[in-house]
Amino acid sequence: MSLQIPYIGTVKSRFAEPANPGIMREEQSVIEIFEDYADGLFKIELSDYLEVYFHFDKAASYDLQTYTYTGDYKGVFATRSPRRPSQIGSTLVKLIERRGNTLVVQGLDALDGTPVLDIKPMHIPLTEEEVAGAEIHSRKNNPRKQVFSDIWANRTDRLMLDAARMHGHFCPGLALGVMMATRAMQLMRSNSDGLEDLLAITETNNCITDGIQYVTGCSFGNNGLIFKDIGKTAFTLARRDGKGYRIASRADAIEYMRQASPLFSESYQKVVAENDRSEEVVVKFKVTGIEKAFATLALDFDKLFTVEEVTVKIPAYAPVHESIVCDKCGEPVMASRIIHQNESNLCMPCAGHRTAELIGHGISIETNPNSAKE
Ligand SMILES: [Zn+2]
Numbered sequence: 001m002s003l004q005i006p007y008i009g010t011v012k013s014r015f016a017e018p019a020n021p022g023i024m025r026e027e028q029s030v031i032e033i034f035e036d037y038a039d040g041l042f043k044i045e046l047s048d049y050l051e052v053y054f055h056f057d058k059a060a061s062y063d064l065q066t067y068t069y070t071g072d073y074k075g076v077f078a079t080r081s082p083r084r085p086s087q088i089g090s091t092l093v094k095l096i097e098r099r100g101n102t103l104v105v106q107g108l109d110a111l112d113g114t115p116v117l118d119i120k121p122m123h124i125p126l127t128e129e130e131v132a133g134a135e136i137h138s139r140k141n142n143p144r145k146q147v148f149s150d151i152w153a154n155r156t157d158r159l160m161l162d163a164a165r166m167h168g169h170f171c172p173g174l175a176l177g178v179m180m181a182t183r184a185m186q187l188m189r190s191n192s193d194g195l196e197d198l199l200a201i202t203e204t205n206n207c208i209t210d211g212i213q214y215v216t217g218c219s220f221g222n223n224g225l226i227f228k229d230i231g232k233t234a235f236t237l238a239r240r241d242g243k244g245y246r247i248a249s250r251a252d253a254i255e256y257m258r259q260a261s262p263l264f265s266e267s268y269q270k271v272v273a274e275n276d277r278s279e280e281v282v283v284k285f286k287v288t289g290i291e292k293a294f295a296t297l298a299l300d301f302d303k304l305f306t307v308e309e310v311t312v313k314i315p316a317y318a319p320v321h322e323s324i325v326c327d328k329c330g331e332p333v334m335a336s337r338i339i340h341q342n343e344s345n346l347c348m349p350c351a352g353h354r355t356a357e358l359i360g361h362g363i364s365i366e367t368n369p370n371s372a373k374e
């Protein structure tokens with residue numbers, strides 16, 4: 001069975017090529033209705049919102065399962081993919097104005113020249129609470145939806161604004177981490193749900209790693225982050241099968257960045273290298289840091305980094321251990337960290353055991369084992 005549907009008009013849009021639907025929906029476009037159907041627009045301006053049906057005429061074929069723009073892998077009927085058996089697209093748009101047989105609309109994610117099949121009015125009585133509720137519902141289902149959408153649209157400025165909520169300040173390191181992670185995520189085309197199926201292996205413990213944790217979703221807390229104490233501006237993003245990409249700083253990247261903004265290097269030297277925390281110096285560091293961080297995002301990625309396809313060894317999923325209560329301090333401890341001493345179960349500090357710790361200097365062995373209790 002098949003159905004013949006007449007075209008009733010055409011879309012005029014600034015998008016001639018496929019683009020991120022989120023970005024397309026922010027723009028206005030025009031629907032031109034053919035003369036033969038123009039009378040059908042009578043009183044359409046009484047509707048604020050319209051459902052527009054159109055023909056994905058550039059989609060040659062279909063896929064029954066596909067990746068969505070938010071990084072999920074789903075069946076075609078669970079997505080809005082243009083590659084579908086019917087080749088019919090539909091979007092809810094806001095009617096800005098009608099000019100004769102043309103409609104100016106906002107929110108239409110159809111390419112320039114797309115044939116229009118039908119238009120229907122839509123009444124949306126959404127209250128503010130309903131809008132907020134829908135937003136919370138959507139975030140509960142996919143907490144990283146906005147992050148992935150920003151990654152896909154390469155909106156590194158927005159990603160850095162959000163990453164700074166965790167990092168606390170803007171600096172070129174955060175910018176570099178955001179840039180590296182965004183590129184790696186785009187190459188991998190997969191999102192992280194924080195369940196160790198995507199892993200970030202970072203080779204440095206500094207500002208860069210916060211950009212990497214935020215953008216990749218692979219963090220210290222969800223065991224998606226592996227830290228190799230090598231001291232290189234480099235990181236690898238890999239899937240469980242070990243396949244992934246390593247992005248590393250070029251040898252002349254520091255010089256390239258220094259030339260791009262000499263002012264920041266000066267205050268960085270004072271605050272970070274010489275620990276000068278006087279108010280005037282710190283304020284200058286923060287101001288130039290903001291400028292330099294955003295300027296860094298605009299630098300040429302290929303002059304800063306190398307990108308290499310790699311296969312790496314991935315550790316097994318993190319084990320879950322039962323807790324055992326320390327006989328001395330009474331605090332519960334992961335079973336794998338219990339020390340058996342003179343027939344009692346002790347935590348490492350109570351047993352006087354030295355522990356490995358990740359501090360600003362890197363991974364080291366604690367020098368004074370009782371320091372944690374003092
Ligand atoms: Zn920083």
Ligand SMILES: [Zn+2]
Binds near residue numbers: 327328349
């Ligand atoms: Zn103890």
